Amino acid sequence: MVHAEQTASVLHCASEPAVAVRQGVARRILRTGELMTVVIDFRGGPWREPDPHHSHPHEQITYVASGEILFLAEGSEPERLGPGDLFAIPPNVPHSIQLLSESARLVDTFHPIREDFL
16 A cells, blocks of 8 residues: 655555455555545456445545446446446445456545545
């Protein structure tokens, strides 16, 4: 994890060690005092089922850097997304993804920072 407070910071994904979240899911974090970006890599797809829905009190915007996913959010139709697509989630809205390709890289931005990721 890279933490920037008063100076500019850079996260080099090729050299910054990823933290394993669970089998086939790893993340790297760059954060300031109020903003957090998480690069999350998924492997071992395609998945037969989506992840269970979850929610959090943070605003979230996600960029699909590579791979294909199915984005699911309460109150919305499922959306198939690929490289270059984005989705936004308001606070406390249950959501999940299903990995449709062998792997994917998502870039999540949260406000405020997710203390549970630290």
